[in-house]
Amino acid sequence: EAGVAQSPRYKIIEKRQSVAFWCNPISGHATLYWYQQILGQGPKLLIQFQNNGVVDDSQLPKDRFSAERLKGVDSTLKIQPAKLEDSAVYLCASSFGGYPNYGYTFGSGTRLTVV
Amino acid sequence: DQQVKQNSPSLSVQEGRISILNCDYTNSMFDYFLWYKKYPAEGPTFLISISSIKDKNEDGRFTVFLNKSAKHLSLHIVPSQPGDSAVYFCAASVLNQGGKLIFGQGTELSVKP
Numbered sequence: 001e002a003g004v005a006q007s008p009r010y011k012i013i014e015k016r017q018s019v020a021f022w023c024n025p026i027s028g029h030a031t032l033y034w035y036q037q038i039l040g041q042g043p044k045l046l047i048q049f050q051n052n053g054v055v056d057d058s059q060l061p062k063d064r065f066s067a068e069r070l071k072g073v074d075s076t077l078k079i080q081p082a083k084l085e086d087s088a089v090y091l092c093a094s095s096f097g098g099y100p101n102y103g104y105t106f107g108s109g110t111r112l113t114v115v
Numbered sequence: 116d117q118q119v120k121q122n123s124p125s126l127s128v129q130e131g132r133i134s135i136l137n138c139d140y141t142n143s144m145f146d147y148f149l150w151y152k153k154y155p156a157e158g159p160t161f162l163i164s165i166s167s168i169k170d171k172n173e174d175g176r177f178t179v180f181l182n183k184s185a186k187h188l189s190l191h192i193v194p195s196q197p198g199d200s201a202v203y204f205c206a207a208s209v210l211n212q213g214g215k216l217i218f219g220q221g222t223e224l225s226v227k228p
Contacts, residue, residue: 004158031214042119042204042218043159055213091158098214100147100206101166106158 002026004107006092012113018080021110025073025094029103031055032069034077035091037109043091049075050098082114118142119207121219128226134192136222138205141186145207149216150179150190153202162203163190195226 151159
């Protein structure tokens with residue numbers, strides 16, 4: 001079974017530039033999550049999708065971050081404009097039905113450096 | 116508000132000995148707990164979990180203990196192997212709230228030969 005695919009693996013941008021990350025979940029997984037992991041901290045949920053609808057985006061800085069999941073499969077996370085504090089690893093995860101004990105799988109992440 | 120805490124940033128253990136990683140939580144609504152292992156440049160991989168209706172779950176060399184009254188859980192690795200060297204994250208969830216995981220800060224385990 002193919003895992004959760006994310007691209008790019010690494011990205012370096014200057015502050016105030018924009019950037020986008022892509023995630024392809026495991027086939028058949030209805031629920032998709034984006035987490036942000038800042039160095040020295042644990043991952044923090046940014047947004048959760050159930051199919052193509054948003055379930056939880058309470059921790060998403062909506063003035064600069066946006067995310068979409070067209071057709072309930074792939075998802076993109078965008079930052080515009082980026083700030084220095086956005087430097088982090090962005091992890092995508094997916095699961096069958098929104099339960100942590102049922103196929104919850106993380107991708108390898110995209111490491112973003114904002115200079 | 117840090118709902119899940121791992122107070123030890125690092126732990127060093129000799130190969131063959133027991134590794135004990137600790138985690139504390141504050142939210143009494145959490146009813147499912149997980150441990151993840153993370154190697155550099157990889158995503159977290161699931162290791163073991165426990166429901167709040169249990170106080171122990173075992174899988175091979177890995178055992179998780181849950182003390183609900185103390186809001187504390189621990190991961191025991193016996194015997195520890197050099198390949199266990201990684202960052203370990205404790206995570207907590209409320210099962211009927213969509214699968215959102217609240218993570219601790221992580222503990223870096225180093226197992227020395």
